Amino acid sequence: MAIQHFPLKLVSRRMLAPTVGHYTFVRDDGQPLDYIPGQFIQVHFQYADGTATKRSYSLATIHDHALGPGEAVEIAVSYVPGGAATALFEGLDIGGTVDASGPFGRFCLMPADSNKRYLLIGTGTGVTPYRAMLPQLETLMRQRGVEVVLLFGARTPVELLYGDEFRAFADKHPNFRFVPCFSRELPENAHPDVRRGYVQQHLAEFAPDLAHDIAYLCGNPNMVDACFETLKECGLPVPQIRREKYVSSK
Incomplete structure (x- = not known):
């Protein structure tokens, strides 16, 4: 599964808890995000001084992968007071975009598992x-x-x-x-x-x-x-x- 860079466009958001938001994106390049449940993406942005940084977010998307890769890209974002990533997400309007990469990680269910x-x-x-x-x-x-x-x-x-x-x-x-x-x-x-x-x-x-x-x-x-x-x-x-x-x- 190739790791890619892609733009994500915000479709909707709602609060899951007083300090956690659920964000639903779609890829703004029209491509699906092919991923395995349990993987995460990284969102890339800059601090106020121009220094590049990134944050990792596990994919929360519920999708039936038997039907092929899904369109929605859903993540849960914790708000941290004074946080740069918090400012990025709180200031993101519907239709706004962020730069992302992925998918990453091996925290997935394994096909070879035979556990009960x-x-x-x-x-x-x-x-x-x-x-x-x-x-x-x-x-x-x-x-x-x-x-x-x-x-x-x-x-x-x-x-x-x-x-x-x-x-x-x-x-x-x-x-x-x-x-x-x-x-x-x-x-x-x-x-x-x-x-x-x-x-x-x-x-x-x-x-x-x-x-x-x-x-x-x-x-x-x-x-x-x-x-x-x-x-x-x-x-x-x-x-x-x-x-x-x-x-x-x-």
Whole structure:
């Protein structure tokens, strides 16, 4: 899959949380972006002094790749006070363009996997790759009965990115379990799968098993490191633990 440079034109945006926006683009050169769910793109821009810089964003696009590469390019952008990338995205009007490159990364579901269960663990915008994976997971659940547990950490209910989508997907698919973990505030009338605390505190509840599981870790580096150690203690070998750390940049 060739890495390309291309212009992205903003089609729509909406707020996912008080400090996270969901941005939908299309390639302004008329070409599709052929990618594998779990990959990311980079957006290139300049600081006020003219220095070139870039930021990485996992693709959140839900697309059925059996139908070919999709048109939409969707990302979730965290707003950082005083951040250069935040200023870029907040100041971008509908129809405006940014310069991007990609796709990059190997944080993807592997065709050769023969596991019985995926443990998907994320915090914040680290959940965006899992949103993009939903069509693939749906196929795997149908074709070989794979089970999926998504443990997603947020501080409060309003910061649970794509929470309604994941809950609707879980309601529709018995093999998919959505377990939101809230560190500061629980929602009213919480679903039975809601937990209080951090994702790493609840990982052992799902009894990670080296014979059946492959785990994905994405988001806050402290969470990734803590869950990585827990999974190793549970006996999962390192090749069955796939990681991507999100480091916040201004």
